[in-house]
Amino acid sequence: MALGKDYVQQQCSIARALEVVGERWTLLVVRDAFYGVRRYSDFLSHLGAPRAVLAARLQALVDVGVLDRRRYQDAPPRDEYVLTDRGLALWPVLRALGAWGRDELPGTTPMRHFHHIVCGTELATNGECPACGVPVPPADVEMRPGAGLDPDPADPVARALLRPRRLLVPLDPEATP
Numbered sequence: 001m002a003l004g005k006d007y008v009q010q011q012c013s014i015a016r017a018l019e020v021v022g023e024r025w026t027l028l029v030v031r032d033a034f035y036g037v038r039r040y041s042d043f044l045s046h047l048g049a050p051r052a053v054l055a056a057r058l059q060a061l062v063d064v065g066v067l068d069r070r071r072y073q074d075a076p077p078r079d080e081y082v083l084t085d086r087g088l089a090l091w092p093v094l095r096a097l098g099a100w101g102r103d104e105l106p107g108t109t110p111m112r113h114f115h116h117i118v119c120g121t122e123l124a125t126n127g128e129c130p131a132c133g134v135p136v137p138p139a140d141v142e143m144r145p146g147a148g149l150d151p152d153p154a155d156p157v158a159r160a161l162l163r164p165r166r167l168l169v170p171l172d173p174e175a176t177p
């Protein structure tokens with residue numbers, strides 16, 4: 001039996017959130033947007049999702065106000081996708097989900113570490129800086145590569161993401177050797 005498209009009998013906020021981010025690939029698109037990926041071609045390169053699926057997920061995230069679509073080039077027309085405030089509010093969700101995967105699923109090697117850019121301390125699971133005692137917004141987070149990353153990926157986006165970088169800063173894989 002095919003799964004229904006939505007959870008019609010559920011009014012719970014988790015069910016409502018899953019209507020937005022519960023489909024395959026969607027949270028990975030959001031994750032990459034935090035890493036600075038903005039262009040369709042870069043999402044495609046890094047995720048390896050089918051083209052039509054990726055286009056549908058991006059459109060759905062725009063429709064629900066998680067991503068904002070912005071024209072950055074007219075000829076040929078090219079758009080980029082940028083997290084809105086509603087999208088930025090998903091940062092603690094991704095943090096918690098990543099920590100759960102690392103701690104509860106055997107054999108998961110950390111791919112990335114997240115540090116408070118002000119003091120360099122690695123963030124706690126709840127997204128707070130243990131040294132400063134504050135919740136750290138994504139713009140103040142530096143991402144550093146972990147042991148689980150392929151050190152020599154073929155994908156230029158993955159290669160650009162090997163370097164320590166601040167979250168949300170637009171990624172330009174062509175500028176990365």
Ligand SMILES: [Zn+2]
Nearest residue numbers: 116119129132
């Ligand atoms: Zn700190």
